[in-house]
Amino acid sequence: MTVQEQEFTEFQLDRYSRQIRLDGFGLTGQRRLRQSHVAISRGGGVGGTIAIHLARAGIGKLTIAHGGTLVPEYLNRMPLIMNEDIGRPCVDAFADMLARVNPDVEVRTIGEYANDDNVTRIVDDADLIADGAPLFEERYALNRAAVALRRPMVSGAMYDTEGYVTTIVPGRTPCLACIYPQKPAYWNDVKVFPAIGPGPTMVGAMAAMEAIKLLTGFGEPLDSRLWFFDLRTNTNRLLKVSRDPSCPVCAGI
């Protein structure tokens, strides 16, 4: 057994064996994942998918911020919940599922939605932020925190069967306010968007992969690119996005 392999149990080496074989990932990538902490805003269709993929991949620590209790209309798309969880605090169900998926992952839950007052506490010492919130107010608060704290952030969003993902590296790529400086006037409720499972799953999977790439150095992150898809029409595009030199959030860095 090599020195690097000795850092993992035999069971762990087995469970991660398929990804360790990825050229450019290896045990180095696996160790970097295990040493990493990702803070996720909301554990729903997008955020929950991010969480479950990172847990299966062997992330060291997850923080999930999500308020409220579970209702039936979440069941069509949230991967961290089952029928019997209805009525429970969302984060309790999320933590239980993630413990079953991979008990080696440390999971910290915060039963709140992100805002400017709690976002620093949510992010804490996370190496990367993942954004899956259904309201622009939460997304913009997270974006401001990412820029202020100079933390990379993966942002994934969807509507109907469309979705997009981008990776924000403050000071290098556009931030969310550069790309979308204003929210749509009609987006004033969490129920605004129609959704069917594969949509948020696609967004969450892509976002999880972005997180893995940034944390391990594997592959090519979406640098100033917005990856867009529409499952209804089989459309997908890699769109170029740029920093706004007058952005009120990130122009100064």
Place this chain on the structure above:
Amino acid sequence: MPKLYLPTIMRPNAGGRATVQLAGGTVSELFGNLVAEYPNVKAQLLDAEGHVQRHINVYVNGEDVRGLEGEGTSLTERDEIMVLPAMAGGA
């Protein structure tokens, strides 16, 4: 003619169509022809001054027009234009 991709939220006002081909030498002209053919799209796409609303990005062949000539960006017959509003669906 240039090919315009419409987001889901606008398609009910465009006969249900995801893509349309319209004449237009610039992005602005194209959108003028779009709202002439589908008047109900106008309120979704343009503000009171007739400019693209700030929550909507426009891409020509994958490039954000804000980095090109804005709504004055020239178009050729084979160009693809995408209209992409901000989305926040997640939880």
